[in-house]
Amino acid sequence: MNHTMADGPHNLGEQVHNQQLARYAERLAILSDIDRAILSLEAPQAIAQHVVVRLRQMIPCEYTAVLLDDDDGTAATLIAADALGPPPPIGRRFQIPPEDRLDEIPYGQAQVEAFVDYAHYMGAFADVLRLRSIRSFVRMPLSLAGKKIGILALLAREPNAFDAEAVATIIALGNQLAVAVHCTRLIEREQQARRFTERLHTIGMALSTSLDPSEVFTMLLDALAELVPYDTANIMLRSDEYCFRIKALRHYDAWTDSTSLWTFPFDIRSVGPIRRLVEQQATVFIPDTAADPEWVRLPGTEHVCCWIGVPLLAQGQLIGLFSLDHSEPWGFSTDHVRTAELLAASAGIAIANAQLFAQSQREIEERRQAEAALEQERALLAQRVTERTADLRAANQELARAVQLKDEFLANMSHELRTPLNAILGRSELLREQIYGTLTPRQDHAIQSIEESGRHLLSLINDILDLSKVEAGKLEISPEVCEVEDLCRSVIRMVKQLALSKQISLSSHFDPTVTNIIADPRRLKQILVNLLSNAVKFTPKGGSVGLEVEGNLEHERVTFTVWDTGIGIATHDQARLFQPFVQIDSSLSRTHSGSGLGLALVLRLTKLHQGSISLTSSPGHGSRFEVLLPWRKMTFGSLRTSTDQATPQPDGSAEGITQITPLYPAPLVLLVEDHSENIAVMSDYLDQLGCTFHIAHDGIAAIHMANALQPSIILMDIQIPCLDGLEAMRHIRANGLQDTPIIALTALTMPGDRERCMAAGANAYIAKPVSLRGLRAEMVRLLG
Numbered sequence: 001m002n003h004t005m006a007d008g009p010h011n012l013g014e015q016v017h018n019q020q021l022a023r024y025a026e027r028l029a030i031l032s033d034i035d036r037a038i039l040s041l042e043a044p045q046a047i048a049q050h051v052v053v054r055l056r057q058m059i060p061c062e063y064t065a066v067l068l069d070d071d072d073g074t075a076a077t078l079i080a081a082d083a084l085g086p087p088p089p090i091g092r093r094f095q096i097p098p099e100d101r102l103d104e105i106p107y108g109q110a111q112v113e114a115f116v117d118y119a120h121y122m123g124a125f126a127d128v129l130r131l132r133s134i135r136s137f138v139r140m141p142l143s144l145a146g147k148k149i150g151i152l153a154l155l156a157r158e159p160n161a162f163d164a165e166a167v168a169t170i171i172a173l174g175n176q177l178a179v180a181v182h183c184t185r186l187i188e189r190e191q192q193a194r195r196f197t198e199r200l201h202t203i204g205m206a207l208s209t210s211l212d213p214s215e216v217f218t219m220l221l222d223a224l225a226e227l228v229p230y231d232t233a234n235i236m237l238r239s240d241e242y243c244f245r246i247k248a249l250r251h252y253d254a255w256t257d258s259t260s261l262w263t264f265p266f267d268i269r270s271v272g273p274i275r276r277l278v279e280q281q282a283t284v285f286i287p288d289t290a291a292d293p294e295w296v297r298l299p300g301t302e303h304v305c306c307w308i309g310v311p312l313l314a315q316g317q318l319i320g321l322f323s324l325d326h327s328e329p330w331g332f333s334t335d336h337v338r339t340a341e342l343l344a345a346s347a348g349i350a351i352a353n354a355q356l357f358a359q360s361q362r363e364i365e366e367r368r369q370a371e372a373a374l375e376q377e378r379a380l381l382a383q384r385v386t387e388r389t390a391d392l393r394a395a396n397q398e399l400a401r402a403v404q405l406k407d408e409f410l411a412n413m414s415h416e417l418r419t420p421l422n423a424i425l426g427r428s429e430l431l432r433e434q435i436y437g438t439l440t441p442r443q444d445h446a447i448q449s450i451e452e453s454g455r456h457l458l459s460l461i462n463d464i465l466d467l468s469k470v471e472a473g474k475l476e477i478s479p480e481v482c483e484v485e486d487l488c489r490s491v492i493r494m495v496k497q498l499a500l501s502k503q504i505s506l507s508s509h510f511d512p513t514v515t516n517i518i519a520d521p522r523r524l525k526q527i528l529v530n531l532l533s534n535a536v537k538f539t540p541k542g543g544s545v546g547l548e549v550e551g552n553l554e555h556e557r558v559t560f561t562v563w564d565t566g567i568g569i570a571t572h573d574q575a576r577l578f579q580p581f582v583q584i585d586s587s588l589s590r591t592h593s594g595s596g597l598g599l600a601l602v603l604r605l606t607k608l609h610q611g612s613i614s615l616t617s618s619p620g621h622g623s624r625f626e627v628l629l630p631w632r633k634m635t636f637g638s639l640r641t642s643t644d645q646a647t648p649q650p651d652g653s654a655e656g657i658t659q660i661t662p663l664y665p666a667p668l669v670l671l672v673e674d675h676s677e678n679i680a681v682m683s684d685y686l687d688q689l690g691c692t693f694h695i696a697h698d699g700i701a702a703i704h705m706a707n708a709l710q711p712s713i714i715l716m717d718i719q720i721p722c723l724d725g726l727e728a729m730r731h732i733r734a735n736g737l738q739d740t741p742i743i744a745l746t747a748l749t750m751p752g753d754r755e756r757c758m759a760a761g762a763n764a765y766i767a768k769p770v771s772l773r774g775l776r777a778e779m780v781r782l783l784g
Contacts, residue, residue: 052066052081055082064152067151073148077093135158244266273286277310306325306326306331308323309323414749421768482516502543504542514631539564556630568622578600668694668713669686714740716728726760729757732761748767
């Protein structure tokens with residue numbers, strides 16, 4: 001037992017020694033194999049690949065690689081790699097940051113780094129190391145005669161993976177590899193140079209013997225693909241000083257639709273690098289387009305990460321250029337640039353010869369003179385166009401400003417007038433709904449008169465807005481079946497009070513065969529009210545005004561005639577009568593009020609109904625306006641009709657003196673309104689509907705209260721303080737209330753206002769003045 005214990009350490013030492021001898025023998029065998037490979041292989045890539053494979057077998061690590069520098073040392077190409085995982089593709093080029101060029105490491109030494117925490121390593125490759133979980137690495141510059149030609153790198157995931165013996169082996173192999181690579185590289189470059197010179201001579205001869213431009217383009221792109229591998233390329237020829245047109249393309253269909261590029265006139269003033277190429281007549285090389293501040297990504301060039309632009313010269317003149325594109329940064333080397341320039345020298349002459357072939361010296365001179373004259377004419381024309389364009393631009397800006405001011409004025413006036421009208425009509429409707437107490441028939445008639453007058457005032461406001469919509473082509477009509485006599489009597493009631501005040505007799509006559517007509521009832525009322533109002537306005541005290549309806553079934557038309565015994569209109573003034581903002585005698589504006597919009601709107605609304613209007617008048621003998629509209633008899637069936645008589649309501653009562661039916665069930669209503677009178681009207685109505693409601697006076701309060709209360713429905717005014725209703729609705733929708741119904745109650749009635757409200761999140765749009773019965777129906781619809 002004592003003998004065994006004594007022999008144990010001795011045997012263990014022998015085992016360690018034997019293992020070291022085995023590893024040493026294995027390492028010598030690998031080194032010998034590498035030496036043989038260095039002596040037998042001819043290509044630098046093959047030598048390097050053999051070294052990195054055997055080196056990773058000898059020194060366990062995650063990754064080995066060899067990169068060779070470009071001549072200027074700013075980039076390197078991966079020529080060999082061996083790794084546990086997939087290595088980068090062989091042949092890929094990498095930019096070398098100045099801080100990673102290893103120029104400061106003396107010959108025969110290496111950079112060895114080992115670390116546990118990445119925060120302590122601030123090198124340029126920190127992101128790469130972190131991605132691969134690398135904890136230690138060795139990088140040795142491959143140098144010869146004091147010049148670095150590349151890098152040998154080993155990376156491991158364990159800290160301190162490379163001991164002194166491993167580093168010494170790496171340095172020894174690196175020195176051998178540098179000599180071998182340099183020697184084989186010189187031989188390879190000499191062979192490549194010889195082949196390149198022979199190939200370049202062949203290509204030059206082929207180019208110089210061709211007089212077909214398209215054939216020259218094809219040969220040039222083929223030669224470039226062979227000697228300067230590109231992803232896409234094109235050739236452009238100059239058409240004038242700054243404009244170029246593409247004459248040949250290659251491989252763009254893989255990246256974009258190249259059809260439009262053939263006819264695209266390329267103005268190089270918009271792209272700094274190409275403009276520099278043209279002005280300096282020199283090659284421009286951009287190894288990384290993302291890092292170049294002048295680079296502009298044009299359509300079809302989104303894939304370009306590395307770019308070479310080469311001028312095509314003939315007899316010292318720039319006739320065009322070709323551009324070579326690579327989809328990876330640093331995809332081209334400086335050798336590629338020089339090769340492209342050599343090809344451009346032959347190609348420029350060949351293209352020029354092909355363009356000048358079959359032209360005599362006389363034709364050349366004539367063309368030069370013609371082009372000089374044309375260029376002078378172009379310059380003069382361009383100057384005139386520029387001047388004229390500037391004048392037109394200024395005029396258009398003034399016109400646009402005037403239109404904007406008009407629209408803003410109309411929008412503001414509409415809002416200011418509709419707001420008090422909303423209170424007037426709302427109160428009238430509440431009174432007629434008997435919210436404030438029971439009405440007698442006489443009181444109801446008086447309130448009805450107030451309501452109709454308010455509606456008439458609203459129609460005058462709408463005349464202004466409608467004319468603006470008509471002029472913009474945005475006014476549409478909604479035809480339906482209208483009962484003619486009821487509609488006409490409603491119109492007469494609207495002007496009756498004005499006629500009585502002037503002691504004017506107001507008569508009417510209706511053809512009994514004309515019972516109904518297909519028209520927009522609101523717009524037809526506008527036409528007749530405007531004509532009757534004008535007739536009463538311009539008829540002296542004690543005169544007569546009448547409305548007549550006559551049908552002609554044979555010609556399928558109905559005539560609405562408005563006549564008066566008024567002052568009449570001279571023949572030479574009648575042509576201007578239907579123009580907007582025009583009154584025949586400006587002195588009349590002091591005696592007879594009016595905007596001058598009524599007849600202009602009447603004419604446009606009549607045309608929208610596919611009708612026409614005529615006038616018979618003379619001074620002192622009154623006027624006669626005839627509106628002719630399409631008409632045919634029809635059976636009613638299920639057709640919808642529009643009347644001014646009492647219409648059955650959902651609760652069974654008739655329009656007039658009615659009582660409000662509460663909503664069942666407690667919707668919780670959030671009313672967003674800042675006008676005190678409108679708040680009072682709406683509060684009274686919501687209270688009668690049996691609603692629980694809260695009031696927000698501005699947009700910010702509306703957002704907070706909507707989130708806190710989670711209301712059943714929101715009634716949103718748009719022009720409110722702090723934050724307008726459009727923004728408030730967007731915030732409410734964004735805060736999770738996507739399904740809460742929102743009704744926009746607004747005096748914004750200009751073209752596009754409805755669309756803006758709906759786009760901001762409204763479910764319904766009701767213009768002020770608000771019909772309370774219509775509001776209730778909309779609430780019922782949205783609440784289901």
